[in-house]
Amino acid sequence: MLELVDVKKQFPQPGGGTLTVLDIPKLSIDAGEQVVLIGRSGGGKSTLLHTIAGITKADGGKVIVNGYDIARLSEAGRDRFRAGAIGYVFQTFNLLGGFTALENVRLGMTFGSGRHDIARARHLLERVGLADRMHYKPSQLSVGQQQRVAIARSLAGRPKLLLADEPTANIDPANQQTIIDLIRDTCREEQVALLLVTHSMQVAEQFDRIEKFEDLNRAMATASI
Numbered sequence: 001m002l003e004l005v006d007v008k009k010q011f012p013q014p015g016g017g018t019l020t021v022l023d024i025p026k027l028s029i030d031a032g033e034q035v036v037l038i039g040r041s042g043g044g045k046s047t048l049l050h051t052i053a054g055i056t057k058a059d060g061g062k063v064i065v066n067g068y069d070i071a072r073l074s075e076a077g078r079d080r081f082r083a084g085a086i087g088y089v090f091q092t093f094n095l096l097g098g099f100t101a102l103e104n105v106r107l108g109m110t111f112g113s114g115r116h117d118i119a120r121a122r123h124l125l126e127r128v129g130l131a132d133r134m135h136y137k138p139s140q141l142s143v144g145q146q147q148r149v150a151i152a153r154s155l156a157g158r159p160k161l162l163l164a165d166e167p168t169a170n171i172d173p174a175n176q177q178t179i180i181d182l183i184r185d186t187c188r189e190e191q192v193a194l195l196l197v198t199h200s201m202q203v204a205e206q207f208d209r210i211e212k213f214e215d216l217n218r219a220m221a222t223a224s225i
Ligand SMILES: Nc1ncnc2c1ncn2[C@@H]1O[C@H](COP(=O)(O)OP(=O)(O)OP(=O)(O)O)[C@@H](O)[C@H]1O
Pocket: 011, 012, 013, 019, 021, 039, 040, 041, 042, 043, 044, 045, 046, 047, 048, 221
């Protein structure tokens, strides 16, 4: 369902020169598989997730999601493809502050199917335990509840792949495991493949497949001037 081949990404640096952040010969994830990615801070894990999602365009190589090489698509094409095939859970949730939980989840469907499936939005919010908070805005929700809305939104467009970038980084320890369980269980139920980045070994050890970023990536973020 996901296959990366010789994916490269460089960034021009503010002080001059270029930083090679990604040089990944190969990474594959099967349909419905759950993979955890660990690695040192600043190594390029978020850049990898952005590249898989098509938020960032790879400089070279293939990023094949569901049979399509998104590295060959235009920015608009990547945006459309992402909306229909990929869910994303951000560290900082990225909810729209002016909209309720239900509206945020419905907006997650807009680009994918072009339809607002209100029943599905409600179902997802019920699934993440927010049946009684659907009409609350993000500022009226706890941080953990906001992340639950973000999880519901990420699945709204019926993605085949969910990318979760340190989804518990801003959650208090007592609620971290609940969020991890929620992501893993809903992915299983919806047969969504999962690639989850974490700094927590306690979280990583729960996965059958642990990938170390340093083993995947030849670049190791060394600057060349
Ligand atoms: N748009 C950009 N322009 C220039 N450099 C960038 C850009 N985006 C990321 N970088 C650099 O790429 C490197 C990798 O960043 P990235 O955010 O992918 O790391 P990370 O592994 O996700 O880190 P963390 O675990 O701390 O979140 C960093 O050194 C960062 O400064």
